Each structure stands twice: as C-alpha cells, then as structure tokens.
Amino acid sequence: MVRVFVVADQLCSHCKSFSSSSINDWIEHCKSCTLMPRPDAFRYKYVCYACTYFTYNIGNIKRHLNIHLGEKPYTCHLCEYSSRESQSLKIHVKKYHS
Secondary structure, eight states, rough: OOOOOOOOEEEOOOOOEEEEOHHHHHHHHHHHHHOOOOTTTTTTTEEEESSSEEEHHHHHHHHHHHHHHHHEEEEEESOOOEHHHHHHHHHHHHHHOO
C-alpha cells in the first residue's frame, strides 16, 4: 500500500510570505528565510517556520516539521497504522505484528 500525503498550505510566521504544500520546500525555507532569528549561524542552520525550534541537522528539522504539517510518512505494511517517526513504526510492528 502506498500512501500519498498532501501537506496543508501554511504561512511562515517569520516572513509572512512563504507558503508551500511540499515538506522539501519547507525544509529549504527553514534554512534560507532571512527573517528567521539566527543568533548562531552554526546551531541555527534550520529554524522552524512555526515555533522557536532550531537545529543544525536536516533530519531533525524534517522530523520536527512533520509535527506542524501533520505528515505521517512511516506506514505499516500490515495494517492502516502510520506515524511521524520510524521508531514509532518499529515499536508498532513489534507490539502488534510479531
């Protein structure tokens, strides 16, 4: 089963002008928006468009953005379960399908 997720358009709370339905576009915006606060360019490589979260790691910002965007990209191949994090899916499979 392949699930397709449509991310609802949201507006960047910093610049008030960026909106997208693509998580990849959001990741790039979180890296490049000039109006996001970046007191330390190294630690604040990615700043969340909706809250005060920041990180240097692209994987961390992707996991974090799934919270705001409502995306659950990890799906169980045995049932309808889906989750935001791969670890949650692993726990689900072990608990319910072992």
